[in-house]
Each structure stands twice: as C-alpha cells, then as structure tokens.
Amino acid sequence: MTNIFEIAQKAKVSRTTVSRVLNNHPYVKADKRDAVLQAIKELHYVPNFNAVHLSKGKTNIIGVMVPKIDHPFFSQLIAGIGDACNRHGYSLLLHQSNNDSNQELEFFNKLKYKLVDGLILGSTISPPHVLDEMAIYGKIISCEVSESKSIASVFIDHESGLQLALDHLREQGHQHIGLCIGNAKSGVGINRKQSFFNYQQKYQLRWHADWYFDGKYTIEDGIQVARQLFSLPDRPTAMVVGSDYVAAGIIYEARKQGVRVPDSLAVTGFDNQPISKVVELSTIHQPIKELGNTAADLLYNLIHSHDVPSTNKLNLSFIKRNST
Amino acid sequence: MTNIFEIAQKAKVSRTTVSRVLNNHPYVKADKRDAVLQAIKELHYVPNFNAVHLSKGKTNIIGVMVPKIDHPFFSQLIAGIGDACNRHGYSLLLHQSNNDSNQELEFFNKLKYKLVDGLILGSTISPPHVLDEMAIYGKIISCEVSESKSIASVFIDHESGLQLALDHLREQGHQHIGLCIGNAKSGVGINRKQSFFNYQQKYQLRWHADWYFDGKYTIEDGIQVARQLFSLPDRPTAMVVGSDYVAAGIIYEARKQGVRVPDSLAVTGFDNQPISKVVELSTIHQPIKELGNTAADLLYNLIHSHDVPSTNKLNLSFIKRNST
DNA sequence: TTAACGTATGGTACGCGTTTCAGAGCAACC
DNA sequence: GGTTGCTCTGAAACGCGTACCATACGTTAA
Structure with missing residues (x-):
C-alpha cells in the first residue's frame, strides 16, 4: 500500500x-x-483513517446505544441521530444492548478505548455511578431522564403528554378513565403511572383497579386488554394507552365485538406511529426524530467544548382523530 | 495518558x-x-484501539448502509445484523444514505479508508461498476439481488414471493391485477417488477399502464394511489403492493370512499408488519431478521477467508387475511 | 534601513501497539 | 554428547499521518 x-x-x-x-x-x-x-x-x-485517528486523538465517530434496534421508538431515534451525523460529518457506531448490563459495559468501552468521541444513550439500565465513571473518558448524552450529574440529557416530557390526553378526555366529559402502559418499572413507566394517578386525584376521577394494565406492548396484547375490558360489569368510558400498537389492538377488537369507538369506549394512544392514522386513533405525538437530532447536536457541541444545558425537555402535542 | x-x-x-x-x-x-x-x-x-487498528490493519467493525433507518424493513434488518455482531464481537457502523449516491460514496469510503473491515448493503442505488471498484478494498455483502459479480448477496426470493401472491389472486379469479412498488431502481424494485411482468405474460393477464405505481413508501402514498385508482374508468380488481404501509393506506382510503375490500378491490401487502393484522391485510411474510443475521454471518466468513456461496436465497410465506 | 509580519516548506518527534526476528535457556530424544 | 524442538523474552521495525518548531524568503511599515 x-x-x-x-x-x-x-x-x-x-x-x-x-x-x-x-x-x-x-x-x-x-x-x-x-x-x-x-x-x-x-x-x-x-x-488510512486509523492512522489519522491515532494521530489526531479523535475519530469523528459517535456511539449510540439502544436496547432494541427494531422498536419503532428507537429506530426513529436512531434515524434522527443519523440525520444529524450526516449533517455534521460524523459516523455512527450502533450498539444493541438488549438491556443487558454486560453489553452496556462492552459499549462504554468503545469510549474508553477511544473508538468513539462521545456517546448517546437511547436507554440504559446502568446505575448512575457507572455513567459517572465513564464520563471521564468523554462526553455522554442521555435520551431519558438521568440521575447522573455528570451527563447531559434530553428527553420527552411524558408528564405533560399524559396531561394533554387526560385534559382532552375530561373536556369530552369522561370521568371514568383507565390506564394501560408498557414496562411499569422503566423510568418512563414509573413516570407515566405517577402522573396519571396525580391527575386522577387532582380531578377526583372515579377509579377501579380493573382499569389498570401494564406489560402491554403489542397489538395482540391490546386485543387481550380489550377482551378483559369488555367482560367487566363496570368499565371505563375511556382508556389512556401508552402505545399506539396496543391501542390499535383494542380498537381492532372493539370493532370485532361491535363496541363503538369512541361512543362506548374512547381510546388514546402514544407515539403517533403510522398505524394510528389507519385506525383513526387520537394519540400523542412525540418528536422522536427531533429527540435524536437534538441529542446529536448537543453531543456535537459538547465535543467541541461548547456549553449546553444539562437537561433539555421536548414538548408533545395531542393529535385528535376519531377514537375520542 | x-x-x-x-x-x-x-x-x-x-x-x-x-x-x-x-x-x-x-x-x-x-x-x-x-x-x-x-x-x-x-x-x-x-x-488505545486506534493504535491497535492501525497496527493490525483491521478494526473489527463492519459498515451497514440503509436508505432509511426508521423504515420497518431496514430497522429489522439492522437488528438482525446487530445480533450477529454481538455474537461475533464485531461493532456496527451504521450509515443512512437516503438513496443519495453521494452519501453512498461517502459510506464506501469507510471501507477504502480502512475504517471498517467489510460492508453490508441494505439497499443501494450505485451501479455495479462502483461496487466492483469498492470490492477491491474489502468484502461486501448485498442484501438484495446484485448485478455485481464481485460481491456476494443474500436476499429474499421476491420472485417466488410475488408468485405466491399472484397465484393466490388468480385462484380467487382475478385477471386484472395492478402493481405498486417502492424504489423502482433498487435491486428489489427491479426484481419485483420483472417477476410481475414475467408472471403476467405467462398467464396472459390483462394489463394497463395506469395500474402501475412506484416510488410509494408510506400510508399517505397509499392513500394517493387509492385515489388515483378509484378515479380510473377501467381499474384492476386486485393490487399487489410492495409494502404493508402503502397497502394499509389503500385500504384506509377504500373504506373511506366506500369501496369494498376485497369484493371491489383485493389488496396484498408485503412484510407482515404489525399493521397488516389490524387492517386484515393478506401479506407476504419475510424473514427479515434472519436476512440480517445471514448477511452478517456471510460477511464474517468472508473476512476470515472462508468461502461462501455467492448467492443465498431465503424463502417467504403467504399469509391470508381478509383483504383478498 | 531595520524590525515585524505573513507565506511557504521541511525535519522530526509523536500518537501507540503489534509483529518479526534473533537468541537464550532447558528438556527430550537418538 | 549432540541435535532437535519448545518455552520465554526483548530489540527494533512497522503501520501511517499530524503537529510543533525552525527556517527562509518576500513584503510592508516605522
């Protein structure tokens, strides 16, 4: 050569x-x-870029970690980051952690070993002290609320998102509202649950334990939830659902059983996935690509030693369709 | 340090x-x-891995290029590749090309400049001679049919997949069948188009130029296609659509306009995305994750100088629902 | 006229780990 | 006793480009 x-x-x-x-x-x-x-x-x-990288002490590569690449949330997040990378002339090293802490450490080493100039964490299960340790080797941005003081974060304000949905349902006259979320133990899950019950108390909405579901992720799950709901003697007039897919499953089953949406049951989703348009689902639009974009821009600024705010919130918007 | x-x-x-x-x-x-x-x-x-990479002349990183990260097909493909990477101890450098040839060249340079040990092309618009030129710098695997002799490929057998759909429609008595695909210039697009017209000739199906659409990717696109279709004086009784989302858009608009599916228009999709279940779309299931896995395994073998077959086909299956 | 400054170019150290080659020591085998 | 072969160690070259410092020349300002 x-x-x-x-x-x-x-x-x-x-x-x-x-x-x-x-x-x-x-x-x-x-x-x-x-x-x-x-x-x-x-x-x-x-x-030979390896020589350039060695000599310059940087690689113009950023590392991105997500639990699951083919989850719509994360694939959109990565797409947003990818756009920003193309804009800034950076490359993107992607790691799928499967929420496994060993895989996460494996990924963090890429920063330690100077393979990447910075990290973006789509979601992590590593405790704050691990992140603090890693932050000495380079800049890190978290895309969810983080307890670590040493890394900056940008995230979507789920509390206000849930409020948008609930305000809308209350305006429509609903007083009996159920909740269906995904992982109840994740940061997002805890956050949503908490916000929901706060709201409920504040407005003194009626409540029944049968109106709560968690661990629901798929269309199939939604169908199950609908079946359970429709067998209840006393059922809610509206459901707030943390995923468009689950909500679509509920609507699908409702249609099948002849339960009219929204008259007999109003449903709101979350994410504004393409599917929500097809089933005419009212949902909360999350600016996921913007989240990825912002995360990458923040990291870019940090790497070039510009200051950035340590926490950055993005707002959601409610999209009214015919399911409410 | x-x-x-x-x-x-x-x-x-x-x-x-x-x-x-x-x-x-x-x-x-x-x-x-x-x-x-x-x-x-x-x-x-x-x-310092940059020194290791320089010295060893390899990086244990493979490059993956896709037109659009948040397209369900590609995000699943990447997930499959990601799993294989974790298995083999490789890292994954991801590039979003947006089907832009400059972006593609940018990506190919990662191989040329020794940043990655090999490439996986999710889909490319670059002509064969460009790929041939790049193949001298390292191993390349294509995830679609490729005309280039110098790179190995693994792909889903779209020809037989299309046949499954067409056989089914013919059995149902359809003789007037339209086609709607995505990028007509990609390997997949060329392949599907070719297979469709071969089939048409073989069984002497009727044909009209208005029954062909390309460049369609989204639900919105599907809605447009449906509007055009429904305004035709002479329209097909069935549509073969290369994407579940586009098909869902067609069904959505059909429902809106009171066109009955499948009686007035039968529709088949492609991919078996979750959305197809909700709109009761007959579709073709593709083993996408397996595709990614296989591509990564092949590349791994090539990099370690083991021989691999130059073309590898994966099979599909037809899933009958209520849209046909 | 001289100091100061901008332009242009090269020598050399530096970033850092791997690999080849040579050689020393020691055991086993004929 | 001599040869063969394995274990262990280090010196030096190699992979390759960048950045700092020194230097030389031409020009402009004082």
Whole structure:
C-alpha cells in the first residue's frame, strides 16, 4: 500500500506538505499542490483513517446505544441521530444492548478505548455511578431522564403528554378513565403511572383497579386488554394507552365485538406511529426524530467544548382523530 | 495518558511482553504476567484501539448502509445484523444514505479508508461498476439481488414471493391485477417488477399502464394511489403492493370512499408488519431478521477467508387475511 | 534601513501497539 | 554428547499521518 511518504517522494516534497494538501491547509503553493495531487492520482493513494485517528486523538465517530434496534421508538431515534451525523460529518457506531448490563459495559468501552468521541444513550439500565465513571473518558448524552450529574440529557416530557390526553378526555366529559402502559418499572413507566394517578386525584376521577394494565406492548396484547375490558360489569368510558400498537389492538377488537369507538369506549394512544392514522386513533405525538437530532447536536457541541444545558425537555402535542 | 511503554517500565519487562499479556499470548511466565497486570491496574492503563487498528490493519467493525433507518424493513434488518455482531464481537457502523449516491460514496469510503473491515448493503442505488471498484478494498455483502459479480448477496426470493401472491389472486379469479412498488431502481424494485411482468405474460393477464405505481413508501402514498385508482374508468380488481404501509393506506382510503375490500378491490401487502393484522391485510411474510443475521454471518466468513456461496436465497410465506 | 509580519516548506518527534526476528535457556530424544 | 524442538523474552521495525518548531524568503511599515 502506498502512503504519504511515497507520495512525498514522487512529488518531491515533504510528508508535511502532503499532509497539508490532504487537509486543505492554505500555505501550499499551487505548483506543489498540483504535484502532490498528481502523485496521489498516479499511485492510487488511499489515506488510512486509523492512522489519522491515532494521530489526531479523535475519530469523528459517535456511539449510540439502544436496547432494541427494531422498536419503532428507537429506530426513529436512531434515524434522527443519523440525520444529524450526516449533517455534521460524523459516523455512527450502533450498539444493541438488549438491556443487558454486560453489553452496556462492552459499549462504554468503545469510549474508553477511544473508538468513539462521545456517546448517546437511547436507554440504559446502568446505575448512575457507572455513567459517572465513564464520563471521564468523554462526553455522554442521555435520551431519558438521568440521575447522573455528570451527563447531559434530553428527553420527552411524558408528564405533560399524559396531561394533554387526560385534559382532552375530561373536556369530552369522561370521568371514568383507565390506564394501560408498557414496562411499569422503566423510568418512563414509573413516570407515566405517577402522573396519571396525580391527575386522577387532582380531578377526583372515579377509579377501579380493573382499569389498570401494564406489560402491554403489542397489538395482540391490546386485543387481550380489550377482551378483559369488555367482560367487566363496570368499565371505563375511556382508556389512556401508552402505545399506539396496543391501542390499535383494542380498537381492532372493539370493532370485532361491535363496541363503538369512541361512543362506548374512547381510546388514546402514544407515539403517533403510522398505524394510528389507519385506525383513526387520537394519540400523542412525540418528536422522536427531533429527540435524536437534538441529542446529536448537543453531543456535537459538547465535543467541541461548547456549553449546553444539562437537561433539555421536548414538548408533545395531542393529535385528535376519531377514537375520542 | 499512560501507554504500554510505561506499563513495560513499571513491570520491568519489554513492550512486547506487555502486548503478549494484553493479547493472552501463551508464552508469558506467570510472574511477568502478574507484574504486568499489576502495573496496568496501578496506572489505570487504557488501551488505545486506534493504535491497535492501525497496527493490525483491521478494526473489527463492519459498515451497514440503509436508505432509511426508521423504515420497518431496514430497522429489522439492522437488528438482525446487530445480533450477529454481538455474537461475533464485531461493532456496527451504521450509515443512512437516503438513496443519495453521494452519501453512498461517502459510506464506501469507510471501507477504502480502512475504517471498517467489510460492508453490508441494505439497499443501494450505485451501479455495479462502483461496487466492483469498492470490492477491491474489502468484502461486501448485498442484501438484495446484485448485478455485481464481485460481491456476494443474500436476499429474499421476491420472485417466488410475488408468485405466491399472484397465484393466490388468480385462484380467487382475478385477471386484472395492478402493481405498486417502492424504489423502482433498487435491486428489489427491479426484481419485483420483472417477476410481475414475467408472471403476467405467462398467464396472459390483462394489463394497463395506469395500474402501475412506484416510488410509494408510506400510508399517505397509499392513500394517493387509492385515489388515483378509484378515479380510473377501467381499474384492476386486485393490487399487489410492495409494502404493508402503502397497502394499509389503500385500504384506509377504500373504506373511506366506500369501496369494498376485497369484493371491489383485493389488496396484498408485503412484510407482515404489525399493521397488516389490524387492517386484515393478506401479506407476504419475510424473514427479515434472519436476512440480517445471514448477511452478517456471510460477511464474517468472508473476512476470515472462508468461502461462501455467492448467492443465498431465503424463502417467504403467504399469509391470508381478509383483504383478498 | 531595520524590525515585524505573513507565506511557504521541511525535519522530526509523536500518537501507540503489534509483529518479526534473533537468541537464550532447558528438556527430550537418538 | 549432540541435535532437535519448545518455552520465554526483548530489540527494533512497522503501520501511517499530524503537529510543533525552525527556517527562509518576500513584503510592508516605522
């Protein structure tokens, strides 16, 4: 393989000058520049980025970790980050952790070992002290609320999102509202549950333990939830659901059983996935791509030693369709 | 930053021995090994992977390119590749091309510049000669049919998949069948189009140029397609659609306009995405994660100089629901 | 006229770990 | 006793590009 030394010889200049040409340094006279470019062409020179990275001490790569790549939330998040990377000329190293702490450590090592200039955490199960330890090796951005003081975060304000849905349902006259969420133990889950019950107390809505479901993620789950709901003697007039897919399952089953939506049961979803349009589901739009974009921009600024706010909230919006 | 030289000094051995310890080389006596490990611990030594990569001439990173990360097909593909990477101890560098040829070249350079050991192309618009040029710099696997002789491919057998759908429609008595696909210039697009028209000729199905659509990807696109279809004086009795989302859009609009599915228009989708269940769409199930897995395994074998078959087909299955 | 500054170029150290080669020590085998 | 072969260790070269410092020349300002 040819390297800059051979180019330098052929063009009768020093390696330094070759490097200057490659990096568009202004202090190179036109004739030398041309000679170098000519030599590069004739010898089919290809630079070796590993040498560049070693020498410069940075790679222009950022690491992104998510539990599951093919979850719609995370794939949109990654897409947003990917756009920002293309904009900034960064590459994206992606790691699927499956919520496994060993996999997470594996990923953190990429920063430690200087493979990446910074990290974006889509979601993590590692405790704050692990993150604090890693923050000494480079910049880290979390895309969820984080207890660690040493890393900045950007996240979607789920509490206000839930309020949007509940306000809307109350305006429509609903007083009996059920809740259906995904993982009750995740940060998002705890947050949503808490916000829901706070709201309920504040407005003294009626409540029944049968109106609560968790661990629901899929359309199938939604169908199950609907079956349970429809067998209740005393059922809610509206359901707030933490996932468009689950909500779609509920609507699907309602239609099948002849339960009219929204007259007999109003349903709201979460995420504004494409599916929500098809089943005419009122839902809460999360700016997920924007979340990814913002995370990448923040990281970019941090890497270039600009200050950024340590917590950044993004707002949601309620999208009214025919399910409420 | 401490490096192996300092470790060597502290442990009173040579850099070579330190390197041997780090790489678990067997020919190191226990006492020296312990001394090195002790020094590493005391000095908080962290290896620099950029130096390792430069020295070894490889990075254990593979590059993955897709047009759009948050398209369900590609996010599942990436997830499959990600699983395989975790299995093999490889990292994954992800690039979103947006079907832009400059972005594709940008990505190919990662291989040229030795940033990655090999490439997986989710889908590409680059002509075969570009791929051939790149293949001299490293191993490349395509996840769609490729005209390039120099790269191996693994793909889902769209021809037989399309046949499944068409056979089914013919059995139902359909003779007027339209086609709607995504990118007509991608390998998949060319393949599907070709297969469709071959089939059509073979069974002498009627045909009209208005029954063909391409560049359709989203639910919105499907709605547009439906509107155009329904305004035709002479329209097909069935549509074969290359995406569940587009198909869902068609069904959505049909329902809205009171066109009965499948009586007035039968529709088949592609992918068996969750949405197809909700709209009761007959569709073709693709083993997408397996595709990603296989692609990564093939690349792994190629990188380790094992031979692999140059073309690998995966089979599909037809899922009958109520849209046909 | 001289100091000061901008332009242009090269020498060399630096970033850091791996690998090849040479050699020493020691055991086993003929 | 001599040869063969394995275990263990280190010196030095190698992979490759960047950045700092020194230097030389031309120009402008004082």
